Amino acid sequence: MFLKSLSITHGDGTIIRDILFHPGLNLIVDETPDESGKETGNNVGKTTVLKLVDFCLGAKAKGIYSDQENKRNEYKLVKNFLIENSVCVSLLLKDDLFQERSREVLIERNFLSRKYKIQRINGKDKTDDEFEETLTDLLFPGHYGKKPTFRQIIAHNIRYEDLSINNTLKNLNRYTRDDEYETLYLFLFGCDFEQGDTKQELRAQIDIEEKFRKRLESEQTKSAYEAALNLIQTDIDELERQKASLNLNPNFESDLEKLNKIKYEINLASSEIGRLELRRELISEAQKEIQASKSNIDLQQLQQIYQQATSLVSGLQKTFQDLYDFHNRMVESKIKFIIKDLPEIDSKLAAQREHLNSLLAEETALSSVIIQSDSFNVLEQLIVGLNAKYQKKGDYENTLRQLGSVESKLIELNNDLIAIDNELFSDEFALKIKDQINKFNKHFSSVSNELYDEKYALKVDTKTVKGRRLYEFTAFNLNFSSGKKQGEISCFDIAYTLFADEENIPCMHFLLNDKKELMHGNQLLRIANLVNMKGIQFIASILKDKLPGELNKDEFVILKLSQGDKLFRIEE
Known part of the structure; x- marks a missing residue:
């Protein structure tokens, strides 16, 4: 094209x-x-x-x-x-x-x-x-x-970025990755390998699993986690032994549950008493405020003022005494209305206080049963220590489970990769690659000889990276000057086009x-x-x-x- x-x-x-x-x-x-x-x-x-x-x-x-x-x-x-x-x-x-x-x-x-x-x-x-x-x-x-x-x-056909130019x-x-270059050049040189895709996918999955394992072991290695887990289990066994040796109330669990329930009811009763007392106090304050508005003035002096007013304004039907009495009756009515709930509140307060006293007495009795000498404090400390140990044990066991899963997956993936590599690195396939490279080198050396009076050639070696075998393609007679490198690249690209046409690639x-x-x-x-x-x-x-x-x-x-x-x- x-x-x-x-x-x-x-x-x-x-x-x-x-x-x-x-x-x-x-x-x-x-x-x-x-x-x-x-x-x-x-x-x-x-x-x-x-x-x-x-x-x-x-x-x-x-x-x-x-x-x-x-x-x-x-x-x-x-x-x-x-x-x-x-x-x-x-x-x-x-x-x-x-x-x-x-x-x-x-x-x-x-x-x-x-x-x-x-x-x-x-x-x-x-x-x-x-x-x-x-x-x-x-x-x-x-x-x-x-x-x-x-x-x-098509990457070798289009060279304008620094990496491809040099x-x-x-x-x-x-x-x-190196395995991607391996797949690329096997394809370019006509060494078709049906499982090339699978190999790249396996290597990509292996990289992911290895990165995950590395992250899991970022703080400690697997053996360190196993040693730490063993020590934690020893600590747990000792704490459990101490817990079992305590002289505790045989009904400790049920009594402790009752005590917790009583404490909860004490809190409820205390809250209710506080609410009733607050309401009673608000009613008393309102009563005092209304009581203060009741009139206690000098009626004789006001009578004189009222008579002067009636001489100026005709038709008044009520005396000042009438107005005064009406006002005070209204005030008393308000007071009666406001304080009508006080008896009920006082009754509830008395009942709640009695209930609270009963609960407090029951709490004291249960506490004395539960707390035999200072065993309860010791138990509490043991439980706190056990909880911390069990939590750490769970963390370590989870990490070890994940590491075990990763290692199992890696074994499976590497076995699949080995099966593919056994075919890829077989003598028959290696000979096929060698034959194709020899065909290409006829063009590569011819083109380079024509352009530079030198003979470039391509070689393929097997190398091992992180325990994995790879084919690595490199050019001989590498040069470091930019001009020569440009020439080598041009020779390769021209030679490849001639080779591909010859091989119908x-x-x-x-x-x-x-x-x-x-x-x-x-x-x-x-x-x-x-x-x-x-x-x-x-x-x-x-x-x-x-x-x-x-x-x-x-x-x-x-x-x-x-x-x-x-x-x-x-x-x-």
Whole structure:
């Protein structure tokens, strides 16, 4: 499968970029002039072209507008542009660029969410799960749901992140386990292993169980818990012996229950007495307040005032004495009404006090029966001590049960893994891997010899990590200079494409590479000649001042960018 085109459009259909790819070398060049010795190539979008291809093949949208070194930093200008303008990216893949009627796959995605989200393959909308499933079925038929994943398989075809630029084989994210790399390269080199998925699942479960065991033993080891449990049981036995030797009331349990019930009733009676006394006190206070309002004035003096008033106001039928008597009668009526409950309250108070006295006497009697010398205090202390010991014993036993369960599970999982490994590391399977690696190395050494006059090769060793056997794939003759490492990576990727075609293994026929300015110009020229001859697409971003003059031609350059003409054509 080759890249045919990459289109970037506004939501209204206006084209921002329409990039056409061809067989052989495809260069994305930053033409910004080098001023005052400063480096060029900052934020013009040459790496973003590679990211957009990756985005169409299932990468996260955030990668387009995030800082590669610090994912938390976002380029707000680019992010806002992509979202506010409903920018859509379309990638067209083609089985054979030389055959007009060969199969094509059109992938369309935008950066919006929910109902505004565009995620289509060949014109059909896809959910996130359907998207990867459909891509896998189209490009690697029958492989969906198996290991390695679609994204892992194509990882070596798309190299723009530091890890993939600087590592030939371990080019996935830094959290990838060795067994995942093992499964990946067994698949890539055509060493199909039906239980590869099961092996990864077993190893993942084993990792979970081992982490759980480590957490359980974070404070003490299993043997320490067992020793501590034995000591606790000894302490419990001694406390139980002391408890049994106490000279206690034979009816202790029933008497203690009665005593607790009496104490409860004492509390109830005391509360009721308090409530009745409070009510009685409130009635007495109200009686005093009303009594104080009763009139005791000088009637003779008021009589004179009243006579003066009647001489001025005619028709008064009542004397002042009448008014005075009426007022006092009303006050007395209020007092009688308020204090009418006092006899009943006094009666209840007397009854409750008598009941309380009876309870207190019963409490005293029971207490004297229960407490024989100071055995009760000793028993109480023993019970407190036993409860603490039993609680700790329960904690330790629970931890040991969990550890036992984890160890049983680990034994079961490791036995399953051993059964799989016995097949995977059999002489027959090891010979198959060796044969496939030898086939690949013919291409690897040939390509590296053509590019560097050196012969690179791949080797596979069996190593043991935490008691588990693994196949580890590594390249010979490793080099530490960045230029040589870039060359080794390119040699590997080109050689693998040639090997996969020879073995009829499905693969992508395009290779995306960032920062090719790290490679010497002579090697770039050799790569150009090789991929043009072999019909492999080699898409690379590079600075113009690092580009050999022989490659600065329209037949190689598919896109020119600069500070004045950035990829999305938005200027700060």
